[in-house]
Amino acid sequence: MGVGAAWLLSGLPDSGRLLSIEHDGARAGRAWSVLRADPRARVQLGDWHDALLEAPFDLIFAGAQSAKTPEALPTLASALRPGGTLILDNLTPRAGLDGTWHAGDPLRDAAFAHSHLHTCEVQVTRRECVLLATRTA
Incomplete structure (x- = not known):
């Protein structure tokens, strides 16, 4: 979990931000354990529709x-x-x-x-x- 997001994060400019939406709490936790060291990343528990608020x-x-x-x-x-x-x-x-x-x-x-x-x-x-x-x- 979070490996694909980490790969995307690696190509993101310093000014960029990455939001990963996970529908399962365990998956969200594993993704966050991979991404949390980077301040540009955020993992949110929810449905993909929830991310649309940040469009x-x-x-x-x-x-x-x-x-x-x-x-x-x-x-x-x-x-x-x-x-x-x-x-x-x-x-x-x-x-x-x-x-x-x-x-x-x-x-x-x-x-x-x-x-x-x-x-x-x-x-x-x-x-x-x-x-x-x-x-x-």
């Missing part, structure tokens, strides 16, 4: 499964500053989807169709890809 953001790494839905996408996009980036990870590459999904993947389709996001898909392994979406307006 706008330059970067949102949407790790919660409940944030990876077509319904959540407009909320996440509006929480970004213009030029900010949304990362959606742990997705199956389009080429790896079976025939059932060839008619479309609702999250992917919503990200590519969103009027204020410029989205690209990056395959990171044979079985995984991420969507990177930049807010344009």
